[in-house]
Amino acid sequence: MEIGTYPSIFNDVVGPVMRGPSSSHCAASVRIGKLARDLMGGDIQEVLVEFDPAGSLATTHQSHGSDMGLFGGLLGWEADDERLIEYANAIKEAGIKVNIEINELEVKHENTYKLSLKNNKESHELVAISTGGGMVEIVEINGIEVSMIGDYFETLVFCNEENGGEIRDYLNEKFNADELNIRKRDNDTIIEVKAQTFIEPDILQDLRKHFTITTIKELNPVLPILSRKRTEIPFRTCEEMLAYNEN
Numbered sequence: 001m002e003i004g005t006y007p008s009i010f011n012d013v014v015g016p017v018m019r020g021p022s023s024s025h026c027a028a029s030v031r032i033g034k035l036a037r038d039l040m041g042g043d044i045q046e047v048l049v050e051f052d053p054a055g056s057l058a059t060t061h062q063s064h065g066s067d068m069g070l071f072g073g074l075l076g077w078e079a080d081d082e083r084l085i086e087y088a089n090a091i092k093e094a095g096i097k098v099n100i101e102i103n104e105l106e107v108k109h110e111n112t113y114k115l116s117l118k119n120n121k122e123s124h125e126l127v128a129i130s131t132g133g134g135m136v137e138i139v140e141i142n143g144i145e146v147s148m149i150g151d152y153f154e155t156l157v158f159c160n161e162e163n164g165g166e167i168r169d170y171l172n173e174k175f176n177a178d179e180l181n182i183r184k185r186d187n188d189t190i191i192e193v194k195a196q197t198f199i200e201p202d203i204l205q206d207l208r209k210h211f212t213i214t215t216i217k218e219l220n221p222v223l224p225i226l227s228r229k230r231t232e233i234p235f236r237t238c239e240e241m242l243a244y245n246e247n
Helices: 009-013 023-039 066-074 082-093 161-174 201-210 238-246
Strands: 046-051 097-102 112-118 123-132 135-141 144-148 153-160 179-185 188-195 213-219
Touching (some): 023 213, 161 179, 161 201
């Protein structure tokens, strides 16, 4: 069986270093908050958080630590930060207005977060899910389907539909990326670049000279170990492991 990305012991198996009460609620929401913060370039003034009434978060977001983790992530904190217990006061002191609403959402996962983020210059929407054990996935940005679990340095190039392919080809020539994906919805396009580092500033500068770019966002990894597409491992199955140990 061919595997695209191999599971990581430190990402997928060993749980995150965190305070309680729940890795799937508190630690996951910290990571979602940090990715949302990066999407806004660290400048957040208003956040609308929506949970579906049929999901698990509608009745547990406060008691299980989802609010605490999410607010901490929006502030740029880690899951083991001692300040997390003071999340409610800290978010107010930072001048971030947060509203939490229970609304019917078209979601496929019970642990779904929908965030609408604003500042004086821009606004973005983000939909994320907690998949268990502190793992998360960003599944939608501004209505465009994406897939990010926080295991790469992610550069998001927002552009129009017409030059998406040309931008991807340009970046593929200039930059060593693990993945280059075109994500589309109507006339809006996101070029999603997964890599071991962010794209060099001079390449981004040239990109803006050659193409019409709406904006470029950089999302830092939130998992302890980066993934790699071209990874060699000593064994993939129990049989291969036994044979490896015999040698």
